[in-house]
Amino acid sequence: MKNDKHKDAEIFARLLRETKLSDKITIGKFILQGKKGVKDTIQYNQAGLDILRNEHEYTFPILDGDLQVSLQLYENISNYYRLFCYTRINGKQGMTFSVNLTTEKESENVIYLTQRIKFAEQYEGSATLAQAHRRQKQIVFCDLLRKLGFDITDNSDLILGIFDPTKKSLVNTSVDKFLNDFIVVSILKGHFQGNKGYQLEILPTYNKLDYIFTGKDDEIENLPLKIVENKSKRNIPLGMRYKVLKKDDFKCVACGHNANDGAKLHIDHKTPFSLGGLTELNNLQTLCSDCNISKSNKYIDA
Numbered sequence: 001m002k003n004d005k006h007k008d009a010e011i012f013a014r015l016l017r018e019t020k021l022s023d024k025i026t027i028g029k030f031i032l033q034g035k036k037g038v039k040d041t042i043q044y045n046q047a048g049l050d051i052l053r054n055e056h057e058y059t060f061p062i063l064d065g066d067l068q069v070s071l072q073l074y075e076n077i078s079n080y081y082r083l084f085c086y087t088r089i090n091g092k093q094g095m096t097f098s099v100n101l102t103t104e105k106e107s108e109n110v111i112y113l114t115q116r117i118k119f120a121e122q123y124e125g126s127a128t129l130a131q132a133h134r135r136q137k138q139i140v141f142c143d144l145l146r147k148l149g150f151d152i153t154d155n156s157d158l159i160l161g162i163f164d165p166t167k168k169s170l171v172n173t174s175v176d177k178f179l180n181d182f183i184v185v186s187i188l189k190g191h192f193q194g195n196k197g198y199q200l201e202i203l204p205t206y207n208k209l210d211y212i213f214t215g216k217d218d219e220i221e222n223l224p225l226k227i228v229e230n231k232s233k234r235n236i237p238l239g240m241r242y243k244v245l246k247k248d249d250f251k252c253v254a255c256g257h258n259a260n261d262g263a264k265l266h267i268d269h270k271t272p273f274s275l276g277g278l279t280e281l282n283n284l285q286t287l288c289s290d291c292n293i294s295k296s297n298k299y300i301d302a
């Protein structure tokens, strides 16, 4: 088993290495122009073990300075693989985001590139307020990512890519879109975390915490304490996602576009869960992010 996993992860890594990304990334309607390469060495783990071998490093000039970005892929001692994004700006560096290479028994050797969106930064003062603040950020950030066309589950898991080693390709998006999206989520997450040394001018800031830390417990009431609930019956399991894609021949059932046409494919409840639709194969369908967004708008408008 270990060898198969290793081989599949290596196939994925090679695909990433061989894909040349343009020097600009797209965040919704915004374009962040950068250039390939970084001035400083951004090395968090042992040299030589990064399976991406510095193939995906970029510098983006932003208001705060030159934001250097390095993607690195590592295998840990338990043979799990994880793709990391490190940033460095004005001498401050940190890890902003990572995705696991996850396999599921249900869908053979398919590799899901997924990670839960959550915030873990610490603040001085009330632990309860800090927790509420992190949850707020999680809700706002997941909402923003959905609006930008990302596939976020009800458990706040981001599904960034689904890789089929036998096809040697991603089945729900293209490799350059995947790389673009991974960098976008990482940079936005760094902005939201607020402790990575930069802020993007195109987004509001969520890090002005000083004023809420007066130590008065009654201020907790001013913050929505709503937790992103684990809506387990509504949540579509990873293993089922590949089955739905396969059933629909890896195409959007509404417009027919697939990953090769530049579409990002999501899995959707045909009859919405809120209207009694079940999380079963026959009530699930493949929709591209554009059709999915117009469908959810239609339900909101109705």
Ligand SMILES: [Zn+2]
Pocket: 252, 253, 254, 255, 256, 257, 287, 288, 289, 290, 291, 292
């Ligand atoms: Zn479509």
